[in-house]
Amino acid sequence: MSDNNQSRDVFDAIADPTRRRLIQLLSETEETPLHELTVKFDMGRTAVSKHLNILKEAGLVVDRKVGRETRYRLNAAPLQQIQDWVAFYSRFWSTNMLRLNELLVEEEEE
Template identity: 75%
Template sequence: MSENIQSRDVFDAIADPTRRRLIELLAEAEAEEVPLYELTAQFEMGRTAVSKHLTVLKEADLVHDRKVGRETRFKLNAAPLREIQDWVAFYSKFWSNDMMRLSQLLEEENEPN
């Protein structure tokens, strides 16, 4: 019997502001597990809506969950965010070049004539 494990793209998972806020809240917990009710309290939406967002994060392996009695606790798995960091780092060279050109332009404008 094979288990159908659905995987989601990390970029897709962080595209929604609610999911980015959930990641932030879990990151602030500093590797501690956070119960669903505590996460839900941070939003103006119900438990079911927050759970759906957490499911998307789980499918991207950004969140791990664990049942403790009747309560579900969540913990951030930041490792998949490395893909995003690497992608942004590639393009940062363009920003660096722009900043160097701006700096040179400002220096030229400030030179006495």
């Protein structure tokens, strides 16, 4: 758990394609009401709301009430954890591919 009191792992939160789509939709706007998000999916308002709550638990989504409406916005900061993880393995594979290339070049020269 990070400093922003996340109660759900970010990797777990983005594991579902619906939640990744919600993140994408929220990244395209400053703030979106639940009813506008719901029409983008073949599921009911309750199901979309459950996915948003999982994203909220991971710190990826912030909501606020405006009258009877709930509006959601993306908080992309926790995605940095994923970027850091991917960057580590990107460096890992780049280094190992470079080593493999060096070995292959050495073999060709022999």
